[in-house]
Amino acid sequence: MQQVTGKISITTHGRKLYDITAEVAAQIKRSGFQTGLMSLYIQHTSASLLINENYDHDVLVDMEAFFNRLVPDGDPLFIHTVEGPDDMPAHVRSALTQTHLSIPVLDGKAALGQWQGVFLYEHRHVPSQRQVLVHILGE
Amino acid sequence: MQQVTGKISITTHGRKLYDITAEVAAQIKRSGFQTGLMSLYIQHTSASLLINENYDHDVLVDMEAFFNRLVPDGDPLFIHTVEGPDDMPAHVRSALTQTHLSIPVLDGKAALGQWQGVFLYEHRHVPSQRQVLVHILGE
Amino acid sequence: MQQVTGKISITTHGRKLYDITAEVAAQIKRSGFQTGLMSLYIQHTSASLLINENYDHDVLVDMEAFFNRLVPDGDPLFIHTVEGPDDMPAHVRSALTQTHLSIPVLDGKAALGQWQGVFLYEHRHVPSQRQVLVHILGE
Numbered sequence: 001m002q003q004v005t006g007k008i009s010i011t012t013h014g015r016k017l018y019d020i021t022a023e024v025a026a027q028i029k030r031s032g033f034q035t036g037l038m039s040l041y042i043q044h045t046s047a048s049l050l051i052n053e054n055y056d057h058d059v060l061v062d063m064e065a066f067f068n069r070l071v072p073d074g075d076p077l078f079i080h081t082v083e084g085p086d087d088m089p090a091h092v093r094s095a096l097t098q099t100h101l102s103i104p105v106l107d108g109k110a111a112l113g114q115w116q117g118v119f120l121y122e123h124r125h126v127p128s129q130r131q132v133l134v135h136i137l138g139e
Numbered sequence: 140m141q142q143v144t145g146k147i148s149i150t151t152h153g154r155k156l157y158d159i160t161a162e163v164a165a166q167i168k169r170s171g172f173q174t175g176l177m178s179l180y181i182q183h184t185s186a187s188l189l190i191n192e193n194y195d196h197d198v199l200v201d202m203e204a205f206f207n208r209l210v211p212d213g214d215p216l217f218i219h220t221v222e223g224p225d226d227m228p229a230h231v232r233s234a235l236t237q238t239h240l241s242i243p244v245l246d247g248k249a250a251l252g253q254w255q256g257v258f259l260y261e262h263r264h265v266p267s268q269r270q271v272l273v274h275i276l277g278e
Numbered sequence: 279m280q281q282v283t284g285k286i287s288i289t290t291h292g293r294k295l296y297d298i299t300a301e302v303a304a305q306i307k308r309s310g311f312q313t314g315l316m317s318l319y320i321q322h323t324s325a326s327l328l329i330n331e332n333y334d335h336d337v338l339v340d341m342e343a344f345f346n347r348l349v350p351d352g353d354p355l356f357i358h359t360v361e362g363p364d365d366m367p368a369h370v371r372s373a374l375t376q377t378h379l380s381i382p383v384l385d386g387k388a389a390l391g392q393w394q395g396v397f398l399y400e401h402r403h404v405p406s407q408r409q410v411l412v413h414i415l416g417e
Contacts, residue, residue: 043391049237058219078338099329113182190377197358252321
C-alpha cells in the first residue's frame with residue numbers, strides 16, 4: 001500500500017456550489033491506484049466541501065436558498081463583520097458542512113453513488129482562490 | 140499494513156435513524172485487524188450517516204423532531220420537488236449530517252465511546268435500499 | 279507506510295470552543311511522519327470537533343451565538359431532558375458539527391490553512407473530561 005498527495009486549486013467567482021467531480025477523478029487516475037481511500041481537505045474556513053446530487057441543477061439552487069435563509073448575510077447577531085456582511089455567515093456555513101471528505105476508491109475510480117457529485121461550496125461573494133489538498137491511500 | 144473493503148446494505152422503511160453498529164462491528168471482525176482506521180461512505184444524497192447516542196431511544200425521537208422543524212417537508216422555498224415534498228429536505232438533511240465517517244479500530248473493535256452508536260439516517264419516507272461502503276485500513 | 283495511535287484528553291469547564299491545535303501538532307511531531315493523514319475521533323455525543331478560524335476570537339463568540347439561537351437550551355420540542363436543558367441540544371449540536379476530522383500531514387505538520395485551527399466544541403455546561411482518539415498514517 002502506498003500514498004500520494006496532490007492539490008486541487010479552484011478559482012471561485014461568488015457564492016455557489018462548484019462541481020469538482022472531474023478534478024477528483026483526475027487525481028485518482030493520476031495515482032494509478034485500483035483500490036484505496038481518497039481524502040479531500042479544504043484549507044479555508046469560509047468555503048467547504050459537500051457531496052450532493054449533481055443531476056438536477058435545481059438541487060444546487062435550493063441548497064443555497066436553504067443556507068441563505070438559515071444563516072442570512074448581515075445578521076445583527078454577529079459581531080465579526082470585518083470582511084463584510086457575508087464574513088461570519090461564511091464561517092457558520094462551513095461549520096455546518098464539511099472541511100474534509102473521504103471517498104473509497106474502487107476499480108480505479110471514486111466510488112460515488114449514481115447521483116453523487118463532489119462540490120466545493122464557496123460561501124463568500126468576492127472571487128477567491130481555494131486550495132483543496134488531496135491524500136490518496138491505496139494500491 | 141493492509142486494507143480491506145466491504146459493503147453494508149440496509150433496507151429502510153421510512154424516515155428514521157437505523158442503528159448499524161452491529162454491522163459495523165461485523166465488518167471489523169471480518170477484517171481481522173487489531174489496530175487501524177475504518178471509513179464508512181454512503182452512496183446516497185437523501186440518506187446519511189451519524190454517530191449518536193444509542194442508549195436512550197428518546198434521543199432518536201428528538202433528533203428527528205429537530206430536523207423536521209429545521210427542514211420541513213413541503214417547504215415552499217424549494218423548487219426541486221420532483222420526487223415529492225420530502226425530496227429536497229432529504230438532500231438538505233444529508234448536507235447537514237455526514238456522507239462519510241472514519242472511526243479508529245483499537246483492540247480489534249471500533250473505538251466508539253460508551254454511549255455512541257453508528258446510525259444510517261434515512262430521510263425519505265419511501266422504502267429504499269441503501270449502500271454503505273466500508274474501507275478498513277489496519278494490521 | 280505505518281500507523282500510530284494516540285489520545286488527546288481535554289478537561290472542559292463549560293460550553294465553548296477549545297483550541298486543540300497545539301495538541302494536534304504535538305501528536306504529529308511524536309509520530310515522526312513527514313507525509314500522511316491524521317484522523318481525530320471524539321468519543322462523545324455531547325461534544326464535537328470543528329475546524330474554524332483561530333485568528334479573531336469574535337468568530338468563536340459568534341459561532342456559539344449562532345448555535346445557541348438555532349438549538350436553544352430548554353426547547354420544549356425535546357423529551358430527552360434527563361441531564362438537564364442542555365442535554366438534547368448538546369446531541370443536536372454534535373450532529374450538526376463533526377465527530378471526526380481527517381487532516382493531511384505535509385512536511386511533518388498538519389496541513390492547516392493559514393487561518394485554521396482545530397477545536398473541541400464542548401456543548402454541555404458542566405465540566406467534563408473529553409477523549410479525542412488520534413490515528414496517524416504516514417511515513
